[in-house]
Amino acid sequence: MSILVVGAIHHDVIVDAPRLPRIDETLTGSAVRYAFGGKGGNQAVAAGRLGKALNIPVAMAASVGADPPGDAALQTLHQAGVSTDLVQRVETPTGMSVAISLPDGGYGAVIVSASNLELDASAIAMASGTQWVVLQNELPSPVNEAVAAQAKRVGARVLLNAAPARPLAGGLADQLDLLVVNRVEAADMLSLDPDTLDGKAATLQLAALYGCAIIVTLGDQGLWMIDLDTTEHVLAFAVPVISTHGAGDAFIGALSVALCNGQSLVEAARFASAAAALHVSTEVDARASLTHDAIQAFAQTFKH
Numbered sequence: 001m002s003i004l005v006v007g008a009i010h011h012d013v014i015v016d017a018p019r020l021p022r023i024d025e026t027l028t029g030s031a032v033r034y035a036f037g038g039k040g041g042n043q044a045v046a047a048g049r050l051g052k053a054l055n056i057p058v059a060m061a062a063s064v065g066a067d068p069p070g071d072a073a074l075q076t077l078h079q080a081g082v083s084t085d086l087v088q089r090v091e092t093p094t095g096m097s098v099a100i101s102l103p104d105g106g107y108g109a110v111i112v113s114a115s116n117l118e119l120d121a122s123a124i125a126m127a128s129g130t131q132w133v134v135l136q137n138e139l140p141s142p143v144n145e146a147v148a149a150q151a152k153r154v155g156a157r158v159l160l161n162a163a164p165a166r167p168l169a170g171g172l173a174d175q176l177d178l179l180v181v182n183r184v185e186a187a188d189m190l191s192l193d194p195d196t197l198d199g200k201a202a203t204l205q206l207a208a209l210y211g212c213a214i215i216v217t218l219g220d221q222g223l224w225m226i227d228l229d230t231t232e233h234v235l236a237f238a239v240p241v242i243s244t245h246g247a248g249d250a251f252i253g254a255l256s257v258a259l260c261n262g263q264s265l266v267e268a269a270r271f272a273s274a275a276a277a278l279h280v281s282t283e284v285d286a287r288a289s290l291t292h293d294a295i296q297a298f299a300q301t302f303k304h
Contacts, residue, residue, distance in 0.1 A: 001056070001129060001130075001131035001260055002056065002057040002058065002059065002127060002129055002130050002131060002260070003047050003051065003056060003057070003058045003059070003130070003131065003132050003133075003134065003256050003257065003260050004058075004059050004060075004061060004086075004126060004127070004130050004132070004133045004134070004151075004156070005040050005043050005044035005047060005058065005059070005060050005061070005082075005133075005134045005256075006040065006060075006061040006062070006119075006124065006133060006134070006135055006139070006143075006144075006147045007038060007039055007040015007041065007043065007044070007060075007062060007134070007135065007136045007138055007139060008038035008039060008040045008041065008062065008095055008111075008113065008116040008136070008138035008139060009036070009037075009038040009040065009041040009060075009062045009063075009064050009073045009087075009094065009095060009115075009116065010037040010038035010041065010094070010095040010096055010097040010111060010112075010116075011034065011036075011037070011069035011072070011073070011094050011095070011096045011097075012034065012035040012036065012037030012038075012096075012097050012098075012099060013032065013033075013034055013096070013097070013098045013099070014032065014033050014034075014035060014099045014100075014101055014245065015029040015031070015032050015098070015099070015100050015101065016029055016030045016031040016032070016101050016103075017029040017030070017100050017101070017102065018030075018102070018103060019102060020100055020102070020108050021100075029100075033284070035284075036072065036073055036076040037097055037099075037246075038062075038095060038097070038111075038116070038138065039136040039138050039161065039163060039248075039249055039252075040060070040062060040134075040135075040136055040138065040139075041060070041062065041073065041076075041077070042246050042249035042250070042253070043134055043136070043161070043249045043252045043253045043256070044058060044059075044060040044077060044080070044082045044134075044253070045076065045077065045080040045082060045253070046249060046250050046252070046253025046254060046275070047082075047134070047252075047253040047254075047256050047257050048077070048080035048081040048082035048253075049080050049081065049253075049288065049290075049291075050253065050254055050257045050275075050291075050292045050295070051081065051257050051260070052081045053291060053292040053293065054257065054261050054292065056257055056260050056261065057083065058080075058081065058082050058083070058257075059082065059083040059084075059085065059086055059127075060077055060082050060083070060084060060086065060087060061086035061087065061088075061119070061124045061147075062086075062087050062088070062116070062119060063087070063088045063089075063090050063092075063115045063116055063117075063118045063119035063120075064087060064088075064089060064090070064094045064095075064115050065089070065090060065091070065092055065093040065094035065114070065115045066089050066090065066091060067093055067094055069093075069094040069096070070089060070094045070115070073087075073094065074087060086124055086125070088118070088119060088120060088123065090115050090118040092114050092115045092117070092118050093114045093115060094114060094115050095111065095112060095113050095114045095115050095116045096111070096112045096114065097109050097110065097111040097112070098110050099245060101243055101245055104241070105241035105242060105243045105244050105280065106244060107243065107244065107245045111138070113138065116138060116139060117139075117140060119139060119143055121142075121143045121146035121147050121150075122146070124147060124150065126147075126150050126151065126154050126156070127154070128154050128155070130151070130154055130155075130156040131156060131157065131259075131260050132156060132157050132158075132159055132256050132259060132260055133147060133148070133151040133156045133157070133158050133159070134159045134161070134252065134256050135147060135148065135158065135159065135160045135161070136160070136161045136162075136163055137160075137161075137162050137163055137164050137165070137166050138163075138164070141166075141169045141172065144160070144169075144172050145169055145171040145172045145175075148160075148171075148172055148175035148176070149171070149175060151175070152175055157177040157178070157259075158175050158176050158177050158178070159176075159177065159178045159179075159180065159252070159255075159256060159259075160172070160176050160178070160179050160180070161180045161181070161248070161252050162179060162180070162181050162185055162189065163181070163182070163185055163248065164185070165181070165184065165185040165188035165189060167189075168189070168210070173210050176210060176212040177212055177213060178212060178213045178214075178215070178259075178265070179206060179210055179212055179213070179214050179215070180214075180215045180217070180251075180252060180255070181206070181214075181215075181216055181217070182216070182217045182218075182219075182248060183197055183199070183216070183217070183218050183219065186199075186202045186203075186206065186216045187202070189206065189209075190202060190205055190206070199216050199218045199221065199223070199224040199233075200224050200231065200233065202216050202224070203215075203216045203224040203225065203226050203231065204226065204231065207226045213225070213226065213227040213228075213265055214226050215255075215265075215269060217248070217251065218236075219236065220236050220238070221236060222234050222235045222236040222273070223236075223269060223273065225265060225266060225269050227264075227265040227266070230265075230266070232266050234266065234269050234270055234273055236273060236277070237273060237274060237277035237298075237299075239277045239278075239280065239281035240281055241280045241281060242280060242281060242282065242283060242284070243280065243284060244280050245284075246279065246287075247276045247279050247280045248276070250272075250275050250276050250279035250287075251272045251273070251275060251276040252272070253275070254268075254271055254272040254274075254275035254276070254295065255268050255269065255271070255272035257292075258271040258272060270299060271295065271296070271299060273299075274295050274296075274298050274299035275290070275295045277298070278290050278294065278295060278298055
């Protein structure tokens with residue numbers, strides 16, 4: 001059994017700054033770094049690194065430019081153990097994002113989709129042994145719909161991380177096995193105020209709307225999930241935060257590996273929560289060293 005992540009790849013520019021700039025304001029940042037990014041790309045790398053220890057193959061379907069950032073993206077995927085056979089090369093430049101990272105660990109970002117809009121869903125040859133197909137909302141809706149339909153034809157299950165938030169097309173919603181959103185995305189989908197969102201109520205409402213398993217992540221308040229008739233609150237791991245950038249993608253990557261490894265949804269959600277906690281509390285340059293065993297040990301010994 002294997003995992004296929006279909007999504008966006010970006011060349012990330014990350015700037016450390018004291019705060020987000022106001023309109024017409026120029027701020028002085030303290031550092032800049034360049035990184036592999038995109039929700040799909042980050043989720044594939046997270047899954048690839050963890051899947052290697054369990055012999056779970058992970059592949060990525062994406063579209064990158066025939067340019068140096070595209071070359072670097074393929075190298076990053078290879079190093080994480082992710083197959084790039086389904087990554088398409090196009091003349092449009094590789095997608096890009098600019099993120100501002102704040103001292104408290106928060107961040108804001110702007111993305112330019114570029115090559116990601118060129119992904120040809122009809123050219124994705126999905127393997128018959130694919131167990132989970134992981135999608136996000138950084139690709140056009142018709143691409144996600146076509147990929148989800150193909151997943152069903154080969155017997156795969158479909159996980160949608162509905163980020164960034166946008167209305168779910170009926171053709172996609174009908175194909176979902178698992179929908180994962182954060183507080184803001186859940187509120188947007190339900191036309192509610194994220195500041196007063198009731199996590200349990202939102203989870204139940206989303207399950208009623210879409211008829212699939214639901215996870216609503218709530219940061220330091222943990223997450224709510226529903227699967228069949230089971231509704232459960234999974235507590236967060238209290239850790240010092242260095243940066244939340246990429247935490248949601250670390251969660252999805254770990255979640256998909258745990259599910260492919262045969263864990264129940266609640267077990268997989270706990271493992272993914274531990275992975276995200278280690279991610280946000282680890283220096284950026286050391287995050288690649290977070291192993292499956294390290295996450296398991298952390299989840300078993302850490303006091304909530």
